[in-house]
Amino acid sequence: MTQKHKVVWWAFLLPLAAILIWSLNMTVNRYVADYISPVSISFYRWILALLILTPFVLPQVIRSWSNIRPHLGKLAVLSAFGMVLYQGLAYTSAHYTTATNMGLINAFIPVFTIIVGIFVLHVRPAITAIIGSFLSICGLMYVMAQGQWGHLLNFSNTYIGDVLMLIAVFFYACYGIFLKKWQLQMPLIQSLYIQVCFSILLHIPMILWTGLDPINSQNASSIVYAGIFPSIAAPFLWMLAVQLLGPNRSSIFMNLMPVFTALIAYLWLGESWTVYHTIGGIVILFGIFLAQYTPKLKV
Numbered sequence: 001m002t003q004k005h006k007v008v009w010w011a012f013l014l015p016l017a018a019i020l021i022w023s024l025n026m027t028v029n030r031y032v033a034d035y036i037s038p039v040s041i042s043f044y045r046w047i048l049a050l051l052i053l054t055p056f057v058l059p060q061v062i063r064s065w066s067n068i069r070p071h072l073g074k075l076a077v078l079s080a081f082g083m084v085l086y087q088g089l090a091y092t093s094a095h096y097t098t099a100t101n102m103g104l105i106n107a108f109i110p111v112f113t114i115i116v117g118i119f120v121l122h123v124r125p126a127i128t129a130i131i132g133s134f135l136s137i138c139g140l141m142y143v144m145a146q147g148q149w150g151h152l153l154n155f156s157n158t159y160i161g162d163v164l165m166l167i168a169v170f171f172y173a174c175y176g177i178f179l180k181k182w183q184l185q186m187p188l189i190q191s192l193y194i195q196v197c198f199s200i201l202l203h204i205p206m207i208l209w210t211g212l213d214p215i216n217s218q219n220a221s222s223i224v225y226a227g228i229f230p231s232i233a234a235p236f237l238w239m240l241a242v243q244l245l246g247p248n249r250s251s252i253f254m255n256l257m258p259v260f261t262a263l264i265a266y267l268w269l270g271e272s273w274t275v276y277h278t279i280g281g282i283v284i285l286f287g288i289f290l291a292q293y294t295p296k297l298k299v
Helices: 003-011 013-032 038-063 065-093 099-106 109-120 127-144 149-153 157-182 188-210 220-245 247-269 275-292
Strands: none
Touching (some): 013 220, 065 188, 099 247, 109 157, 109 275, 127 275, 247 275
């Protein structure tokens, strides 16, 4: 085995680690929901990320400011989609639904990316993408209905949480599409840093409205985890994976998130994996596979 093959082999651990971190964060979201408000944990998370990144990235930002400044408006929009709306709605969703459901719904990002891309990038999806998207939607509705279609008419807390998570996933799909549409010519770490700065600014009006919960022994560890691992470590590992393996090969690992999340939620929170999760999950993942790993976009 050559050195090149060894590098490629170990590179497969990068997206795997990133997905594991994000999956654990889904369970952390559910765990900490009883101890801190969604706005508070989201704000603390990005404050911690900013404090960690600043010594390393701020000097780069200062040197590259003339190149960054024209992109500030777009970076603010990206921050609103990916760091404020997506994260905030995900934390809110955790107050009503299970981490298992959140993981399954989060796997829906590729399908929403196709749908949003039709309107923003003006592309025409292949027939396989249309069929795959339809299958995924059916699977998702089956999970939200808890295996009984009549439950869709009952606005239970779990149903409300699932809908909020679905809206959150829509905003994250918007984040990815606009990131692709604009293709900002700047280092990814600098883009991440500026988006973190904007996320803190965008949180201030909400904090003035709702107030800020104090950090205590019950929520401190969750804040530290959220501020370091899913905010910094996972995106860094993912960027390396895309660099070494390519975006298509890396994106395959996204399908492991519902499995990892369900397993962690079972071991940590005692959540159950039911028959409707199995049936709906298989349909969702098959639809995503069909939509994502075939020629899906046609100009």
